[in-house]
Amino acid sequence: MKELRDAILKQGFGIGHDIVKVDMFLNHRLDIALLTNIGQAFQEAFAGQQVDMILTIEASGIAAAITTAQAFGNLPVIFAKKSKTTSTINRDVYEAKVFSFTHNTENYIRIAKSYLPANANVLIIDDFLANGEAAEGLAEIVRQAGANVVGIGVCIEKGFQAGGQKLRNEGYRVVSLATVTGIENGKLMLAEEKTDA
Amino acid sequence: MKELRDAILKQGFGIGHDIVKVDMFLNHRLDIALLTNIGQAFQEAFAGQQVDMILTIEASGIAAAITTAQAFGNLPVIFAKKSKTTSTINRDVYEAKVFSFTHNTENYIRIAKSYLPANANVLIIDDFLANGEAAEGLAEIVRQAGANVVGIGVCIEKGFQAGGQKLRNEGYRVVSLATVTGIENGKLMLAEEKTDA
Numbered sequence: 001m002k003e004l005r006d007a008i009l010k011q012g013f014g015i016g017h018d019i020v021k022v023d024m025f026l027n028h029r030l031d032i033a034l035l036t037n038i039g040q041a042f043q044e045a046f047a048g049q050q051v052d053m054i055l056t057i058e059a060s061g062i063a064a065a066i067t068t069a070q071a072f073g074n075l076p077v078i079f080a081k082k083s084k085t086t087s088t089i090n091r092d093v094y095e096a097k098v099f100s101f102t103h104n105t106e107n108y109i110r111i112a113k114s115y116l117p118a119n120a121n122v123l124i125i126d127d128f129l130a131n132g133e134a135a136e137g138l139a140e141i142v143r144q145a146g147a148n149v150v151g152i153g154v155c156i157e158k159g160f161q162a163g164g165q166k167l168r169n170e171g172y173r174v175v176s177l178a179t180v181t182g183i184e185n186g187k188l189m190l191a192e193e194k195t196d197a
Numbered sequence: 198m199k200e201l202r203d204a205i206l207k208q209g210f211g212i213g214h215d216i217v218k219v220d221m222f223l224n225h226r227l228d229i230a231l232l233t234n235i236g237q238a239f240q241e242a243f244a245g246q247q248v249d250m251i252l253t254i255e256a257s258g259i260a261a262a263i264t265t266a267q268a269f270g271n272l273p274v275i276f277a278k279k280s281k282t283t284s285t286i287n288r289d290v291y292e293a294k295v296f297s298f299t300h301n302t303e304n305y306i307r308i309a310k311s312y313l314p315a316n317a318n319v320l321i322i323d324d325f326l327a328n329g330e331a332a333e334g335l336a337e338i339v340r341q342a343g344a345n346v347v348g349i350g351v352c353i354e355k356g357f358q359a360g361g362q363k364l365r366n367e368g369y370r371v372v373s374l375a376t377v378t379g380i381e382n383g384k385l386m387l388a389e390e391k392t393d394a
């Protein structure tokens with residue numbers, strides 16, 4: 001997606017070998033015009049499929065999830081909540097364990113069962129795809145609900161980490177609007193734009 | 198705001214004397230059509246004033262902040278990040294301490310200094326106003342930056358808690374789109390709709 005690639009190249013930068021810094025427009029300060037276009041791009045990418053709701057994870061997935069839901073004509077958005085502790089005693093929630101490579105910690109993500117009906121067609125949206133732990137956790141919750149993952153849309157895929165390949169090998173349709181292939185002296189390298197996104 | 202009042206009365210409910218449960222449309226599952234109207238209502242309420250950016254706090258303030266920014270013609274949104282620990286060593290962030298009455302814990306909220314310029318006219322948006330701690334923390338950060346609080350817009354004010362009165366006594370213009378005055382046997386009581394919101 002051209003506007004996102006331009007924003008990454010003009011405003012983003014890398015730190016070390018694997019930190020992609022884009023919080024000036026994507027996940028701390030939000031560029032709302034760009035995010036509205038991102039939602040439109042996800043809608044176009046998944047337009048041929050039945051989508052009943054958008055699923056994401058707090059906090060930085062919420063923005064793109066909302067604009068995608070708007071582009072689909074105001075679908076509901078559900079965002080999973082994160083917690084340091086498990087909630088196995090609570091029978092009203094679906095829960096999955098998510099390992100954070102960034103912080104080297106385990107988190108639990110959960111969703112109230114009543115908001116994720118069986119057989120719902122769920123589009124997973126997130127800001128980043130790195131090792132794929134968040135998307136795997138969301139897909140695990142969809143599976144627990146007996147619902148269906150239509151696909152996984154991410155704004156920025158870190159192509160040098162394993163999550164995208166892993167999810168595609170598992171059969172998920174993954175659409176990344178931009179793919180960072182590496183960091184060279186603080187500069188973010190992008191893959192060629194694909195025609196499908 | 199009629200649509201929000203209707204949603205509160207039809208879908209929301211109370212637990213005990215002070216828990217207002219509206220997470221089926223406002224802060225876990227998001228009703229995007231309603232939230233888009235909420236953004237429009239905030240824009241109308243603050244239309245006479247210069248607003249340069251929307252400030253909120255992760256995670257549940259983000260949705261209304263985004264739709265408000267869209268209603269203002271795509272203003273930038275900045276969301277403060279929460280942390281259990283202080284970050285006084287980091288000179289690149291503004292930070293404020295926020296006490297959570299709900300969880301009886303202290304949190305720190307912070308914003309990268311570079312995204313909040315001096316003299317900016319900042320509209321604070323949040324989903325709830327109860328004791329006012331979050332709004333006070335955000336206003337404190339705006340003050341640290343030498344920027345200006347245009348006003349504070351909240352979707353739901355808990356009128357039986359002290360935050361709204363405290364903020365108004367301090368001189369802030371507070372706009373609540375709906376005010377819950379109490380809970381009776383699980384039913385949410387609403388104040389009469391005011392003409393200014």
